[in-house]
Amino acid sequence: DGGITQSPKYLFRKEGQNVTLSCEQNLNHDAMYWYRQDPGQGLRLIYYSQIVNDFQKGDIAEGYSVSREKKESFPLTVTSAQKNPTAFYLCASSIGTPQGDEQFFGPGTRLTVL
Amino acid sequence: QKEVEQNSGPLSVPEGAIASLNCTYSDRGSQSFFWYRQYSGKSPELIMFIYSNGDKEDGRFTAQLNKASQYVSLLIRDSQPSDSATYLCAVPTSGGSYIPTFGRGTSLIVHP
Numbered sequence: 001d002g003g004i005t006q007s008p009k010y011l012f013r014k015e016g017q018n019v020t021l022s023c024e025q026n027l028n029h030d031a032m033y034w035y036r037q038d039p040g041q042g043l044r045l046i047y048y049s050q051i052v053n054d055f056q057k058g059d060i061a062e063g064y065s066v067s068r069e070k071k072e073s074f075p076l077t078v079t080s081a082q083k084n085p086t087a088f089y090l091c092a093s094s095i096g097t098p099q100g101d102e103q104f105f106g107p108g109t110r111l112t113v114l
Numbered sequence: 115q116k117e118v119e120q121n122s123g124p125l126s127v128p129e130g131a132i133a134s135l136n137c138t139y140s141d142r143g144s145q146s147f148f149w150y151r152q153y154s155g156k157s158p159e160l161i162m163f164i165y166s167n168g169d170k171e172d173g174r175f176t177a178q179l180n181k182a183s184q185y186v187s188l189l190i191r192d193s194q195p196s197d198s199a200t201y202l203c204a205v206p207t208s209g210g211s212y213i214p215t216f217g218r219g220t221s222l223i224v225h226p
Binding site: 031033035040041042043044045048058090094096097098099100101102103105106107108 | 118120122144145146148156157158159160163165202204205206212213214216217218219
């Protein structure tokens with residue numbers, strides 16, 4: 001089965017800790033994305049990657065970091081510099097056509113700061 | 115900053131009625147438009163996309179696009195309680211980057 005997996009489903013972080021959220025896809029998609037969703041809000045773009053070994057900041061990149069060493073994987077690190085990290089984090093992928101295309105989402109990781 | 119606006123709702127309709135969800139966007143160069151459905155606590159899933167002006171129908175769903183007025187709408191006919199969810203409008207930016215901007219979503223409640 002093709003799809004996107006995220007782990008863990010729930011994550012608890014103490015203040016001052018860095019944590020890494022996993023995202024893996026086997027859809028052979030070039031583009032991958034990380035979004036943050038707060039209650040009652042839409043999706044806000046953190047980082048995106050259009051090709052391996054390259055990524056771009058989104059609208060709210062401060063306090064986050066990513067890597068794209070493999071086409072299938074796009075992990076997100078939430079650093080201690082992110083002051084309000086409690087949120088629902090969604091990873092997505094798409095083929096990557098110039099006019100825009102369907103995004104496929106993983107099941108999400110819910111991060112809570114203790 | 116490209117903007118996508120949706121009424122947050124909630125929009126409440128009785129079972130069997132037509133639900134009408136609207137979305138306006140600021141980027142005149144946008145070429146494609148997507149509607150996602152998101153159940154509470156779950157991730158979004160695509161239900162409709164539209165590229166051309168006019169209507170596109172898929173089962174009980176109809177997407178309507180008016181590029182001159184910069185709005186796209188989603189109609190759900192014969193609404194069912196299982197349609198109760200948040201509906202997100204997504205508009206990729208023009209200029210070749212295809213990165214979508216999402217609206218905040220409209221919460222739809224279909225009551226029996």
